[in-house]
Every structure is written in C-alpha cells, then in structure tokens.
Amino acid sequence: MIYKVSVIVPVYNVEHYLRKCLDSLINQTCKKIEIIIVNDGSTDNSQLIIDEYALKYDNIKTIVQSNKGLSEARNTGIKNASGEFLAFVDSDDWIEKEMLHEMYNLAKKYSADIVLCSLQNTDDQGKIIKKLPELHQLPERIDLTQDFTIFGEMSCFACNKIFKRELFNDISFPKNMHFEDVATIPRLFLKAKTIAKSNKYFYQYLIRSGSITRNYSIKGINMFDAIEIVKHDFFKSIYFKNLHDWHKFTIFQGFYCFLAYYAYVSDYSSRKKMFSKLKETLKSEHISKKQIYTYNRFGKNYLSTLNLKKIIFYVLQLIKL
The missing domain is CATH 3.90.550.10 (Spore Coat Polysaccharide Biosynthesis Protein SpsA; Chain A)
Incomplete structure (x- = not known):
C-alpha cells in the first residue's frame, strides 16, 4: 500500500x-x-x-x-x-x-x-x-x-x-x-x-x-544552541534577505519563550549562566530593548497581549539587560 x-x-x-x-x-x-x-x-x-x-x-x-x-x-x-x-x-x-x-x-x-x-x-x-x-x-x-x-x-x-x-x-x-x-x-x-x-x-x-x-534546569540554555542551528540554515535559504523576520524569530524564541522557561529554574548558578547567555545572544544579533518592547505578533504588540504578572516579569528582565 x-x-x-x-x-x-x-x-x-x-x-x-x-x-x-x-x-x-x-x-x-x-x-x-x-x-x-x-x-x-x-x-x-x-x-x-x-x-x-x-x-x-x-x-x-x-x-x-x-x-x-x-x-x-x-x-x-x-x-x-x-x-x-x-x-x-x-x-x-x-x-x-x-x-x-x-x-x-x-x-x-x-x-x-x-x-x-x-x-x-x-x-x-x-x-x-x-x-x-x-x-x-x-x-x-x-x-x-x-x-x-x-x-x-x-x-x-x-x-x-x-x-x-x-x-x-x-x-x-x-x-x-x-x-x-x-x-x-x-x-x-x-x-x-x-x-x-x-x-x-x-x-x-x-x-x-x-x-x-516540568523539569526546569540549565538545559534550557539549549534554546540558544537551537537558534544557532536555525541561523545556519536561515542565511543559506531563499529567505536570507528577510532580516526583520530573523530578528523577530530570535526575539520570540530567544527572549520570550526562553524566559518563560527560565522563570521556573530555581538554581541560582544556572539562572546566572542562562541570563548571561541571553544577553550575549541579543548583543551578537544586534537586537535592542526597543525591538523587544515593540515586537509584534499577529498584528499586535506581544507584550501588551499578556497578563499583568507576565508583563511585569518580562519588563523586569528587560531592565536587567
């Protein structure tokens, strides 16, 4: 068959x-x-x-x-x-x-x-x-x-x-x-x-x-390894000129999704290493705080679509960057 x-x-x-x-x-x-x-x-x-x-x-x-x-x-x-x-x-x-x-x-x-x-x-x-x-x-x-x-x-x-x-x-x-x-x-x-x-x-x-x-640990830092793997293919693809969309991908996955995981990691040493990697990635990708604040998803400012508790959490992380 x-x-x-x-x-x-x-x-x-x-x-x-x-x-x-x-x-x-x-x-x-x-x-x-x-x-x-x-x-x-x-x-x-x-x-x-x-x-x-x-x-x-x-x-x-x-x-x-x-x-x-x-x-x-x-x-x-x-x-x-x-x-x-x-x-x-x-x-x-x-x-x-x-x-x-x-x-x-x-x-x-x-x-x-x-x-x-x-x-x-x-x-x-x-x-x-x-x-x-x-x-x-x-x-x-x-x-x-x-x-x-x-x-x-x-x-x-x-x-x-x-x-x-x-x-x-x-x-x-x-x-x-x-x-x-x-x-x-x-x-x-x-x-x-x-x-x-x-x-x-x-x-x-x-x-x-x-x-x-449910098992939140230092392994969450793999998010940035994943982004690097995708980056390699992105800039070899027919879409390589869509730099704005690449930045949006990095912001959503590398900032918002990563921090949603990071928030549940309890070990201080792991959190320190993970946040340091976040800062390093955003710097290497030339992504500014303004770009993160103004990130739009489905035509709406993403941060404004979240509940107050999440907004406060993400804004505090932005201040720390």
Missing part, C-alpha cells in the same frame, strides 16, 4: 497513556496511514501494549531501540517511514479522528509542503486546560515566498503538523537537546514554499506531572 501519512510515535514508559494514543490513530478516518512506533528503551509494560496492537493491525510497524531520547526516536521513525507525509504524535497525547484526513486533503488541495492545525492542553480526564490557536488570523493557504512573517511569529510544535517527507532529506532532530522542535521545525519551513492550515483543535496535548517540560 502507498501510505498518505506515516505517523511516528516515540514511546518511553507510557503504559498508562499509550492505548488512548494508539486508539486515536487506529480510528483515523484517513485509512491509508502507516503507524511507526519506536520504543525508546521503555522499562514498563509499554512493549506488551505495542505488541498487542501490532498483532491486530497490519499498518503498524514497531521498532525497539535502547534509550536514546525523543529526538533519536523520531529520527529512527523518519528513516523507516514510507508515507508521502510525516506526522509526529507523542505517546501520551491523542488526536481527533478527522485530523489526518483533513490535513492531508488540505496538503493536496494547495500543493502544500506543510499543513498545521491548532492544539489544546488537556488533563488526564480529557478536560481542556488551555486552547492554543495556531495562526487563526491567516488564510487557509499561505505562500511563504510572498509573506514570510509567519517565521518570526509561529510556535515551533512538531506534533500539530504534517510535513512532506522530502523536507527531512537533510534534516534531523538534534540529539540530547532541549527545544529540539525549535532547532528543527523552522528549518523545515525554510525549505517550504506553501503552507496550509486548519483552525480546528485536532491535537490534544496532555499535561501531566513528570513530563520533560
């Missing part, structure tokens, strides 16, 4: 969540999908669940490897994928049954290289905690060669998108890096020309205790 989408599911000790994830994939209205499950060294009963599903469904491919981390599990999936498009679903999350059908149809309708949808954070009972709209203000089709502003304003999630498989021919997720999505997704956009999107909240992102995003 020629698969429309290969769905890559990295698995590591998620026995309590895995069935819900796999059920959401098996029940997709898009039937020509390949499900590649990469067991990244799980020590719980995840493999027993994987084997159960693999015996029952012919379109499931399973791979077992020693624990190498999320990036390497995804890279293994990419190497073994045969679908026209690739999707990434975390094994404790789930997706709505129409997601892949609608997103694939949008890709074909507009000859799009990447298609995205919106997300929402949920708890263990499926209760919506927070909606995360993605580019709702933009049209269904986006021609990046005509309007590249999305690059400096987008969220860098891997999980709410499908990508033409060829985009990954010379790109992989960096090993052992926090913010691996920031280092990878923008580079795929740099190779793309047409984007399509759905405003529907197809992807359900589970918020649970003990997940990697």
Whole structure:
C-alpha cells in the first residue's frame, strides 16, 4: 500500500497513556496511514501494549531501540517511514479522528509542503486546560515566498503538523537537546514554499506531572544552541534577505519563550549562566530593548497581549539587560 501519512510515535514508559494514543490513530478516518512506533528503551509494560496492537493491525510497524531520547526516536521513525507525509504524535497525547484526513486533503488541495492545525492542553480526564490557536488570523493557504512573517511569529510544535517527507532529506532532530522542535521545525519551513492550515483543535496535548517540560534546569540554555542551528540554515535559504523576520524569530524564541522557561529554574548558578547567555545572544544579533518592547505578533504588540504578572516579569528582565 502507498501510505498518505506515516505517523511516528516515540514511546518511553507510557503504559498508562499509550492505548488512548494508539486508539486515536487506529480510528483515523484517513485509512491509508502507516503507524511507526519506536520504543525508546521503555522499562514498563509499554512493549506488551505495542505488541498487542501490532498483532491486530497490519499498518503498524514497531521498532525497539535502547534509550536514546525523543529526538533519536523520531529520527529512527523518519528513516523507516514510507508515507508521502510525516506526522509526529507523542505517546501520551491523542488526536481527533478527522485530523489526518483533513490535513492531508488540505496538503493536496494547495500543493502544500506543510499543513498545521491548532492544539489544546488537556488533563488526564480529557478536560481542556488551555486552547492554543495556531495562526487563526491567516488564510487557509499561505505562500511563504510572498509573506514570510509567519517565521518570526509561529510556535515551533512538531506534533500539530504534517510535513512532506522530502523536507527531512537533510534534516534531523538534534540529539540530547532541549527545544529540539525549535532547532528543527523552522528549518523545515525554510525549505517550504506553501503552507496550509486548519483552525480546528485536532491535537490534544496532555499535561501531566513528570513530563520533560516540568523539569526546569540549565538545559534550557539549549534554546540558544537551537537558534544557532536555525541561523545556519536561515542565511543559506531563499529567505536570507528577510532580516526583520530573523530578528523577530530570535526575539520570540530567544527572549520570550526562553524566559518563560527560565522563570521556573530555581538554581541560582544556572539562572546566572542562562541570563548571561541571553544577553550575549541579543548583543551578537544586534537586537535592542526597543525591538523587544515593540515586537509584534499577529498584528499586535506581544507584550501588551499578556497578563499583568507576565508583563511585569518580562519588563523586569528587560531592565536587567
């Protein structure tokens, strides 16, 4: 069978969540999908669940490897994928049954290289905690060669998108890096020309205790490594003259997103090193405090869209720069 989408599911000790994830994939209205499950060294009963599903469904491919981390599990999936498009679903999350059908149809309708949808954070009972709209203000089709502003304003999630498989021919997720999505997704956009999107909240992102995003440490400094990786590709791309959009990308990821992480780091020594790296990066990129204050996202001053507590926090950090 020629698969429309290969769905890559990295698995590591998620026995309590895995069935819900796999059920959401098996029940997709898009039937020509390949499900590649990469067991990244799980020590719980995840493999027993994987084997159960693999015996029952012919379109499931399973791979077992020693624990190498999320990036390497995804890279293994990419190497073994045969679908026209690739999707990434975390094994404790789930997706709505129409997601892949609608997103694939949008890709074909507009000859799009990447298609995205919106997300929402949920708890263990499926209760919506927070909606995360993605580019709702933009049209269904986006021609990046005509309007590249999305690059400096987008969220860098891997999980709410499908990508033409060829985009990954010379790109992989960096090993052992926090913010691996920031280092990878923008580079795929740099190779793309047409984007399509759905405003529907197809992807359900589970918020649970003990997940990697809850363990705040010096590893957050990897944000600047990620930015450097993207920078290398940016200035080799057809979009290299869009310096304003590059500065916006650095401001959003390197200042706002980085400090949102930094705020939860408790170790004083780590905080000092991280803030020093922030100052160094902004200086090397010739980004001024005024540019940060006046950064616009989706046509609005970003700082003014935040709640008062966050505004105070960011302004205090700006004063310290």
